[in-house]
Amino acid sequence: MRNPPERYLQTLREHFAQAPQWFNSGSNSEQVAFKPATGAALTTYQDGKDTAFQRWFHFKEAFSPEFVSAAIASLGYRPTHVCDPFGGSGTSAITSQLLSINATTVEVNPFLADVIKAKVSPLTAEKLLSAAADFHAGLQDTPADLSRLAHLPATFIEGEGKDRWIFPHDVACRISQYLACIDAMQDADVQRYFRVALGAVLIDCSNVYVNGKGRRYRGAWQSNQPTAEKLDLLFSQQFNTSFEDVLRFERRPRSRVTVINGDSRTALQQVDQQADLIVFSPPYPNSFDYTDIYNVELWVLGYIGSSADNLTLRNQTLRSHVQIRRAYDGPATTSSTLNAVLDALASRRESLWDATIPEMVGAYFRDLELVLEQSHRLLAQTGRVMMVVGDSRYADVRIEVATILAELARGMGFGRVSTREVRQMRASAQQGGSFQLAESIVELTL
Ligand SMILES: C[S@@+](CC[C@H](N)C(=O)[O-])C[C@H]1O[C@@H](n2cnc3c(N)ncnc32)[C@H](O)[C@@H]1O
Structure with a gap:
């Protein structure tokens, strides 16, 4: 796709006989015909690195926007409320919002819940530009302070006597400056946007990579470690990529999207509004624990501050793995x-x-x-x-x-x-x- 944000628009057009009017006029249209196009492909997963909003954070297990829009279209009528109990990176939530449909989503992982909130929040390009200017100025005046990262497990930051570490000392120092500037932000939506953008580049600025099997050190990592300059470069690129989507979709409808950071086994009890579509993909029973896969983001961004927090989070995840001992009932x-x-x-x-x-x-x-x-x-x-x-x-x-x-x-x-x-x-x-x-x-x- 030459113009990545267009992909969402194209997807929505392909699946609906009449695209929501705001595509063309920029106005919030209430009147949207929901007729599924014939022969719409039902694909679930795809590489989202070029797709608007998917590219805010690499989430391999995400739905494709095509899947969500086809699921909505398959109802044959305009839904008022879509619910996704396993939100992940928020594909159901953002697709519903783009179609002017109310949505509720539950996600247990607090970082991923913030990824979803960042995508659906009422950010404006103007606010982000002004925050970016303040952020750059703030970075110059903010000293590195590793005590901000004192809660991290020992293997996270380079130090004397260690034989492996995820972040070189210089990168950790720079991260501490970023975190100080992000914490100082007043606007919660802007602050979340910056935190998510930082989360999106952490692994690429580390000595490890993450795949379905967990976290591994890169080959010959000792001689090829990332630098603080790399963090600056990747962060600004990520900021710009996500910014492009904020700008392109700034005038989208603002239907009500509720993001619940919690365990869907109990959190769904809080939801009262009837749902026309409940669409989800739970973790598969293959012993893959998402808490492990997104551990670096959770620790560095301060969502978990101790191994007790980590355990609490694992206990809230679906019993699809045996990483911790739990009571089991059928x-x-x-x-x-x-x-x-x-x-x-x-x-x-x-x-x-x-x-x-x-x-x-x-x-x-x-x-x-x-x-x-x-x-x-x-x-x-x-x-x-x-x-x-x-x-x-x-x-x-x-x-x-x-x-x-x-x-x-x-x-x-x-x-x-x-x-x-x-x-x-x-x-x-x-x-x-x-x-x-x-x-x-x-x-x-x-
Ligand atoms: C396959 S992913 C969902 C991907 C999502 N469909 C998307 O498009 O990004 C499953 C998600 O369920 C979350 N999860 C696991 N246990 C949960 C629970 N008890 N309650 C809510 N979410 C949970 C995981 O953190 C993970 O993000």
């Missing part, structure tokens, strides 16, 4: 497929890399059952739930997540339940790596 509703899976896993306990995997798998479905109970309560008569879920496999036992969820949903009183496979994904190394696992969409109506 779903209240019966699923014959789940029962067979749990029996098969229990009989192979000796060959599992963690003996509690069978209980974790049961608890994973209990957690999704809690989310589905709330979805059932919130769903409008004419609305639908759309879940994107992925299978998993442990010791040759395939966890057919879509099939199990469909059985649970029927038992919970959803009227029409359907599943369809959308993609084959490669299994993670811990799961054997060499075979394919299905990713599916589960659709539910009352």
Whole structure:
């Protein structure tokens, strides 16, 4: 896409017979026809580095805007409220806002919740430009102060006697200056925008990289470490990229978007407004803990200040991993497929890399059952739930997540339940790596 912000507009046009009028006039139109275009592709994941808003923070597991707009269009009527209990980087929230639809999203990770809030908040280019000028002036007068980062685990900052560190001393000093200037900002929306932009470049200014397997040191990192100048350069580039989207979409409709930073298993109880579409992709039961993947941002930006905070956050995440010991209970509703899976896993306990995997798998479905109970309560008569879920496999036992969820949903009183496979994904190394696992969409109506 030569002009990346256009991608959102194009996406929305492709999926709706008539694009919202504000695309052309800049006015907040109430009258938007919601007719799905025929043959709209249903893709879930894509590389978002060139897409407006997706490029504010690299989030590999994000929905594509196409998926969210197609899900909205598939309702066949204009929804008043869209809900996403697993917000991630906020694709459902920002897409709904661009379409002038109210949205509620829940995200457990406080940094990611801020990424979503930054995208949907009423920022203006003018405010950001003036804040950027103050920020640059402030940086000159702000001394480095590593006591700001004193809470970080020992491996984070270079120091005497250490054999590895995530940030060189100079970069850490510069980060401390950035944090001091960001903390001094008065406007909460502007402050969040700067914090998210800093979060977006931290890993690229460190000695590590992060992928689905966790955090690794770069090859030959000792001889090729980032500098404070690199941080300045990447931060200003990130600021400009996100700024381009703020500017381009400044006159978009400001529908009400509520971002709840919390655990959707309980936080959904706070939501009262009925939802026409409840669309989400929960973590898959593949032992991947998002708390680990976004750990550098959480610690450096001060969202977690101690290992106790880290543990609290892990406990609030869906029981899709065995990184911490927790109480495990299974779903209240019966699923014959789940029962067979749990029996098969229990009989192979000796060959599992963690003996509690069978209980974790049961608890994973209990957690999704809690989310589905709330979805059932919130769903409008004419609305639908759309879940994107992925299978998993442990010791040759395939966890057919879509099939199990469909059985649970029927038992919970959803009227029409359907599943369809959308993609084959490669299994993670811990799961054997060499075979394919299905990713599916589960659709539910009352
Ligand atoms: C697959 S991602 C969602 C991506 C999202 N659809 C997007 O477009 O960016 C799953 C998200 O669920 C979040 N999560 C995990 N446990 C949660 C919980 N108990 N409540 C709310 N969010 C949770 C993770 O932090 C992660 O951001």
